[in-house]
Amino acid sequence: MHAMNRQSTSNLTVSADPENSAESSAVAQARAALSPSMVRRAIFSSVLGNGLEWFDFLIYAYFSKTIAQVFFPAGSGFLSIMLALATFAIGFVVRPFGGILLGLYADRMGRSRALSLIIISMAVSTLLMGLTPGYAHIGLAAPALIVFARVLQGLSVGGQFATASAMLVEYAPPGRKMYYGSFNMTAQSFALLLSSGTGYLLTTHLTHAQLVAWGWRVPFLCGALAGPIGFYIRHRVAESPEFVELRAHESRAPRTTLRQFCRDNGRAALCAMGVIAVGAATNYVWHSYMAVYVERQLHLPLAVALRGAFFCGVLNLFLFPLSGKLADRFGAYRLFYPVTIAWMVCAYPLFVYVVSAPSAERLFVAQVISTVFLAAMSGAHPGMLATLFPVRSRSSGVAISYNIAVTLFGGLAPFTITGLTRMSGSSLTPAFYLIFAGLFSLVLVYGTRRGHARADGERHPSTRNSAA
Structure with missing residues (x-):
């Protein structure tokens, strides 16, 4: 037990300071050998893969009401939408399993190989979503195929964010790990921009009958086309310098079992879950769930929510990199605590503001405010998580x-909040959900980091800002 605590503490101490030691000469040489075009390809391929993942997930959420009609006809609209949202959640339930398998594969065989495998699997699952006939044509086989596609997609994307984050951070020069990692979040904002824009065009230019018949399929079919493009680009990306150094110093590829991982990295993993929880909840409540909330609770057109989401996607293209830069300058955890507390304070009044007099203008203001908070909380997430763990794991x-944190607080959010809202009858349920997620994050991160951040700063005064 003491050995476990010592090892976890060691990992956490390293992670608290992304640059706790001078960069090794091997890593520096490997990084120096990379051409600017190779670095750009590494960033672009990571952004493309993560963007495709989010595009598919958001499109499903935006068209969940239509998908419910096509694949999950039921006696009541509520039951139909709950079945569609449950299928949405299934993709998240299997994500931790995919994350374990693909994460271990990436740590053993390399980031580049894993990312190539992931993007092809994602493209196949997306294509299946777009081509599956509806319930009226093939009966129960239709929802079965949709569930299978969601499972395959969930397994694939389980390793996408993690491996792409590792690749970006390991490509990053000293002092810019949070900034480079933030491009993984920028991919999500690009996906939000693309999916909301596509959804808005389809819902405003097609009739309801056209949307149900074929319109909702268009985004999935277009998303599948990105798979071959992403595979081609990733195939031309060199392995990350830090992973190359790890392999150079070890006679064989590292083997890490799940039990060994829990023993060596248990505390760091808990800290990472705390970091992610509040951002995941905010992201899925204001982006994925909002499509359902706007129509069922606010009784506003879906196009209203999509317009706001499109603008927020544009805004985040700039806010996420800015957040990463600020985290590199002042310290990621020094920003994490005050921003999370401020968001908890604002979440309830923001929903009251919208619910008390629902309108397109009020919803837009709330979406923009939530987006600013989300960027401030999440811009540094990839860098924070990647630097919590050693290269080998x-x-x-x-x-x-x-994936555990996103499944519990993000993927299950639409299903959970819809059910709780039905039972309580309160339109403010999402606000309480966000406050709970924020409290969970603060307690878990503080509990796993307590007593170590200060020691890091004292031991590495030259990198005190990064150690925050």
């Missing part, structure tokens, strides 16, 4: 902790 560490 980085992908698996980020994958396990990220």
Whole structure:
């Protein structure tokens, strides 16, 4: 037990300071050998893969009401939408398993190979979603195929965020790990921009009958086309310098079992879950769930929510990198605590503001405010998570902790909030959900980091800002 605590503390101490020691000459040489075009390809391929993941997930959420009609006809609209949201949640339930398998594969065989495998699997699952006939044509086989596609997609994306984050951080020069990692979040904002824009065009230019018949399929079919493009680009990306150094110093590829990971990285994984929880809840409540909330609770057109989401996607293209830069300058955890507390204070009044007099203008204001908070909380997440774990277990560490937190507080959010709102009858349920997620994050991060952040700063005064 003491050995476990010592090892976890060691990992956490390293992670608290992304640059706790001078960069090794091997890593510096490997990084120097990379051409600017190779670095750009590494960033672009990571952004493309993560963007495709989020595009597919958001499109499903935006068209969940239509998908419910096509694949899950039931006696009541509520039951139909709950079945569709449950299928949405299934993809998240299997994500930790995919994260474990693909994370271990990436730590053993390399980031580049894992990312190539992931993007092809994602493209196949997306294509299946777009081509499956409806319930009226093939009966129960239709929802069965949709569930299978969601499972395959969930397994694939389980390792996407983690491996892409590891790749970006390991490509980053000293002092810019949070900034480079923030491009993984920028991919999500690009996906939000693309999916909301596509959804808005389809819902405003097609009739309801056209949307149900074929319109909702268009985004999935277009998303599948990005798979071959992403595979081609990733195939031309060199392995990360830090992973190359790890392999150079070890006679064989590292083997890490799940039990060994829990023993060595348990505390760091808990810290990572705390970091992610509040951001995941905010992201899914204001982006994925909002499509359902606007129509069922606010009784506003879906196009109203999509317009706001589109603008927020544009805004985040700039806010996420800015957040990463600020985290590199002042310290990621020094920003994490005050921003999370401020968001908890604002979440309830923001929903009251919208619910008390629902309108397109009020909803837009609330979406913009939530987006600013989300960027401030989440811009540094990839860098924070990646630097919590050593190179040999980085992908698996980020994958396990990220996917568990996102499943519990993000993927299940639409299903959970819809059910709680039905039972309570309160339109303010999402606000209480966000406050709970914020409290969970603060307690878990503080509990796993307590007593170590100060020691890091004292031991490495030259990197005090990064150690925050």
